[in-house]
Amino acid sequence: MLAIIGGSGLTQLAYLEIARREVVRTPFGEPSGALTHGRIGKQEVVFLARHGHNHTIPPHRVNYRANIWALVKAAGAAGIVSVASVGGIRADLKPGALVVPHQILDYTWGRPHTFFDGGEAPVVHVDFTEPYDRALRERLLCAGEAAAVPLADGAVYATTQGPRLESAAEVNKLERDGADIVGMTGMPEAALARELETPYAAICAVANWGAGRGDSAEAIHFDRIEAVLQESLVQVRRVIEHLCAAV
Numbered sequence: 705m706l707a708i709i710g711g712s713g714l715t716q717l718a719y720l721e722i723a724r725r726e727v728v729r730t731p732f733g734e735p736s737g738a739l740t741h742g743r744i745g746k747q748e749v750v751f752l753a754r755h756g757h758n759h760t761i762p763p764h765r766v767n768y769r770a771n772i773w774a775l776v777k778a779a780g781a782a783g784i785v786s787v788a789s790v791g792g793i794r795a796d797l798k799p800g801a802l803v804v805p806h807q808i809l810d811y812t813w814g815r816p817h818t819f820f821d822g823g824e825a826p827v828v829h830v831d832f833t834e835p836y837d838r839a840l841r842e843r844l845l846c847a848g849e850a851a852a853v854p855l856a857d858g859a860v861y862a863t864t865q866g867p868r869l870e871s872a873a874e875v876n877k878l879e880r881d882g883a884d885i886v887g888m889t890g891m892p893e894a895a896l897a898r899e900l901e902t903p904y905a906a907i908c909a910v911a912n913w914g915a916g917r918g919d920s921a922e923a924i925h926f927d928r929i930e931a932v933l934q935e936s937l938v939q940v941r942r943v944i945e946h947l948c949a950a951v
């Protein structure tokens with residue numbers, strides 16, 4: 705069973721043959737919405753819209769723990785593919801590009817970010833040297849090739865708190881820190897998946913240039929983002945279809 709967490713713009717997968725919807729309650733509260741169970745080709749899939757079905761939950765209010773718990777412990781997902789929109793920082797990651805990140809930076813704060821939060825159980829530290837699962841990344845890249853959808857292999861994803869976008873100086877600082885793309889939801893999602901020992905990888909759609917760059921030099925134009933994202937998400941859906949067909 706493969707879990708797909710859909711980000712902005714991807715609140716459903718049209719080709720998912722829907723079998724049932726499931727409302728799950730977890731020890732960490734409610735996930736962003738009902739889980740949609742179904743099948744793409746032979747692959748059993750469970751889908752969850754990260755920001756809720758009507759896109760009402762901002763990045764800092766997403767219940768990441770409930771989402772990951774529901775997908776892994778309730779639905780039994782053996783892997784999680786995250787779809788997320790990001791701003792581009794690296795020169796080749798322009799609006800419209802799709803990228804499979806290999807590293808992550810965390811600038812978020814105040815988000816419940818661990819399942820191991822003290823209490824009676826012994827302290828647990830997880831290894832996070834490679835935050836994204838190598839094999840699942842490879843499968844995504846192969847699916848991109850099979851679908852003839854260009855996917856950039858590797859990027860450092862900086863996770864900011866949001867919901868506001870960054871200042872130009874903040875994007876410059878992120879670049880100095882080694883970031884190639886910037887988004888608001890990569891963490892703690894990736895770390896929570898690791899805590900539950902579940903392979904996690906992401907496919908990121910570059911929606912805009914980071915603040916202060918390219919056509920975002922003076923401001924980020926939301927009207928342009930929408931059009932770019934719609935186009936990109938058609939490609940993302942094709943990649944996911946091929947990923948599932950390869951099972």
Ligand code: HPA
Pocket residue numbers: 789790791792864869870886887888911912913914915
């Ligand atoms: N910054 C942060 N998150 C984003 C951006 C951005 O420029 N674009 C899409 N998600």
